[in-house]
Amino acid sequence: MNAVIIGVILMLGLSLVRVNVIVAMTVSAMVAGLSAGLGLTDTMNAFNSGLSGGAEIALSYAMLGGFAVAISKSGLTHILAQKLLSAVENSDETHTRMLSFTIMAVILCCAIASQNLVPVHIAFIPILIPPLLTLLNRLNLDRRAIACILTFGLATSYMVLPYGFGGIYLYSILHKNLSDNGLDMLNTQVPIAMIIPAIGMVLGLIIAVFFSYKKAREYRHNEAAETAAAKEVENPKKVMIIGSIAVISSLVAQNVSGSMILGGLVGVMMFSVFGIVKWEQSSDVFSRGVAMMAMIGFIMISAQGFASVMKATGDVASLVATCADLIGDNKPLAAAMILLVGLLITMGIGSSFSTVPIIATLFVPLCMEVGFSVMATAALVGTAGALGDAGSPASDSTLGPTSGLNADGQHDHIWDSVVPTFIHFNIPLLVFGWVAAMIL
Secondary structure: HHHHHHHHHHHHHHHOOOOHHHHHHHHHHHHHHHHOOOHHHHHHHHHHHOOOOHHHHHHHHHHHHHHHHHHHHHHHHHHHHHHHHHHOOOHHHHHHHHHHHHHHHHHHHHHHOOOOOOOOHHHHHHOOHHHHHHHHHHOOHHHHHHHHHHHHHHHHHHHHOOOOHHHHHHHHHHHHHHHHHOOOOOHHHHHHOHHHHHHHHHHHHHHHHHHHOOOOOOOOOOHHHHHHHHOOOOHHHHHHHHHHHHHHHHHHHHHHHOOOOHHHHHHHHHHOOOOOOOOHHHHHHHHHHHHHHHHHHHHHHHHHHHHHHHHHHHHHHHHHHHHHHHOOOOHHHHHHHHHHHHHHHHHHHHHHHHHHHHHHHHHHHHHHHHHHHHHHHHHHHHHHHHOOOOOOOOHHHOOOHHHHHHHOOOOOOOHHHHHHHHHHHHHHHHHHHHHHHHHO
């Protein structure tokens, strides 16, 4: 049996039975490598060589975690929590419902902006979400709906909007790899090709918010969190001004340098320079930031090792070749097989940005041989890549929401983030990606 299929299915199975994701990926990588005949030594060498690829990501998230802790210590999030809590306490049922939708809309806008307008990716989540948990508890909002909103904003926006991370994905990665593999098309055609798959994501979000997770869900009230949220902040105007300067400075530093590490560092330093966070507290800020983001960092590092083993097996190419033999000239079957194989590959790697170069090399010649148009080919490859971000245990588009929503230990990564996003986004992506291939 194909080693890639074995590795991905085992990894997902172990995760679903609540085995730690890092352990699940490590064990699955070893099993996949051994089943491909690599041997234990070569398998571990491939795994270890991939780990270094996740080090920069892990350090970036740790630094951004420190920035999030600095914002929290400054009292900026307390001010926000106080205003929103007072709005809930003074609202009747109708106004409370409107406030719930307003909060969800704000979270969605922040998620979209984090990809296209102010490209900070998931760094805003541990800053924005934890102080809102008390409010979400008061409103009895199902956190699975919030997880779907966050993942939708993190994944869908870069699929169709060619700005920020969207410009990188659509132009620098997707179009470049399509062109490098012999597909002649304009880069401006790529976002158009991705509109139909994105409509599937919109439909999934509507179902998640207004149907699947519409009912109220009770969460345990965290007395410490409520007390902290109610705590008065000294000199709130100064905190608001310095906090705004710190956030803007962090964004400017990240955009100019292209480094999340520098962005997080500048943000923390701004709070220290203006005395909002004392110099002697800086060490504690970074320690707590590292602790908060450590799990995401180690999962991302492990994911790079897992992906390295998948590539080293050589079974990605054989998997596609087997599909090509089964397909023949059957376009509907070809589209379905390409998307399903893309789902397997990207669920294991967990990053569309890392997966597209692999699947484009394999799928573009196959699409051209079967007779798909350039737009249909772009839609198939782009959708196959995006499948890994929505619904993978190793994707930062699911890890990010969990990092914020599980701040009080009441949100499970697999069952409350991964499974809901897989059902509401990956399934519509498969369907609408197939439809796009048929009509474009």
